[in-house]
Amino acid sequence: MKLLKAAVIFVVVPTLTPAFDPLSASLVAGSAVMAWHLFSSDSWLKCRFQECCEKNRTLNFTALKAQLDDRLFGQHLAKDVVLKAVLGFSNNPSPKKPLMLSLHGWAGTGKNFLSQILAEQVHPAGLRSKFVHLFLATLHFPHHDQVKLYKEQLQNWIRGNVSACPSSVFIFDEMDKMHPGVIDAIKPFLDYYEEVDGVSYRKAIFIFLSNAGGDLINKAALDFWTSGKRREDIQLKDLEPLLSVGVFNNKNSGLWHSSIIDRNLIDYFVPFLPLEQRHVKMCVRAEMTARGYAVDEEIVQAVADEMTYFPKEQKIYSDKGCKTVQAKLDIHEDLVMREMKARG
Known part of the structure; x- marks a missing residue:
């Protein structure tokens, strides 16, 4: 009997590679793009549905001037100073420090109004913007015995918000009612540092509003009137030295003996004249x-x-x-x- 040899047959099954599907690839890519738009802070699509921080926003000087001309009356000096300060700051791609303005004058002369207009030019939602922060001395810092706590809270608040938006705007109203020492907490953020604890504050804007110094401004304006001079002839050099010294030595001011003034960190003391x-x-x-x-x-x-x-x-x-x-x-x-x- 013949022995039959077993034949071993190897069947090679080829690995099937799916054909390239342009539609599927397009959907995957589209999903990735959509995910980026939904979660990225730089997405224009996301910013259409919620407010985003415009890190490199350039202020519209013409629009700001038009707003001040149309809505702020009798303050030629304040308008001129603020326009020049904002123009210089906005056009500088790498400022050495944040912009720091201190507005002074009696109630009703337009300090709040100007700060609101400026805030709207930086962040269109103005005071409603999550990047514009208004502090009221009598509301947020009412107790004299809690100055240390206020200073810690203030530093944490500013650090957190500037980390989220470098061009944040901080407005401190009623500076004449703030307890001395509180505002010195922000001194490190106003100084000429490239970064503080890894955060740059150089594109932020800080604005103080105060009635302190109003008497000095009113007296200077009255002296001009008495001597027959036009109020429009009053210049910053006529008032700024009086304001800086007067506010620094005013015990009823939140800037009394402040290191912010002592270190010359306020860019401009802006006087608001009494209204006729x-x-x-x-x-x-x-x-x-x-x-x-x-x-x-x-x-x-x-x-x-x-x-x-x-x-x-x-x-x-x-x-x-x-x-x-x-x-x-x-x-x-x-x-x-x-x-x-x-x-x-």
């Missing part, structure tokens, strides 16, 4: 226009006449600036509406 009746009338007209009303000069004059002025003899300057214009206009507006109803 003609400026009050401008405020009334602007408010009527903002409410959608035709300007009625009789009402404009009536509101201006109800304001109180100083000095008592000359009655040149409004002692509340334009601060109560809205409230007084409300009363006249109500009277006008009643007259219209009475006439049918």
Whole structure:
């Protein structure tokens, strides 16, 4: 019997490589791009649905000037100083320190107004922006015995927010009511350091608002008026030295003996002049226009006449600036509406 040899047959099954699918590849790539747009802080798509920090935003000098010209009255000096300061800071790709402005003058002269306009130019949402931070001395730092705690909290807050957005804006209102020593906590962030604990503060903006120094400004303005000079001839050099020394030595100021002044870290002390009746009338007209009303000069004059002025003899300057214009206009507006109803 013949032996049959077993034949071993090896069947080689080729490994199948899937054909390239352009559609699938496109979907994968599209998903990656979409994921980047949803989670990246630099995505234009994400920034269409929520506010993003514009790290390299250049301020629109023309728009800022137009806003100040249209909405801030009687403050030629403040407008000129701020425009020059902001232009220089914005055009510098690598500033050596943050921009630090200290605005001084009596209530109602436009300090808050100017700071809001400036904030809107940096971050369009203005005070509603998560990158613009407003501190009120009497609200956020009320207790004298907690100065140490406030300083720690303030440093942590600023460090965290500038880490999230280098162009953050910090506004400190009521500096004349802040406890001495609190504001010195931010001194390291204002100084000429490239970084502090790995964070650069050089593109941030800090603004102080204070009534301190208002008396000095008012006296200088009155002296100009008495000597027959135009208020528009008052220059920064006439007031800035008085302000820096006066505020530094004012025990009722949050900047009393402050290291921020001592180290010359405030770029500009910006004086806000007392407002004359003609400026009050401008405020009334602007408010009527903002409410959608035709300007009625009789009402404009009536509101201006109800304001109180100083000095008592000359009655040149409004002692509340334009601060109560809205409230007084409300009363006249109500009277006008009643007259219209009475006439049918």
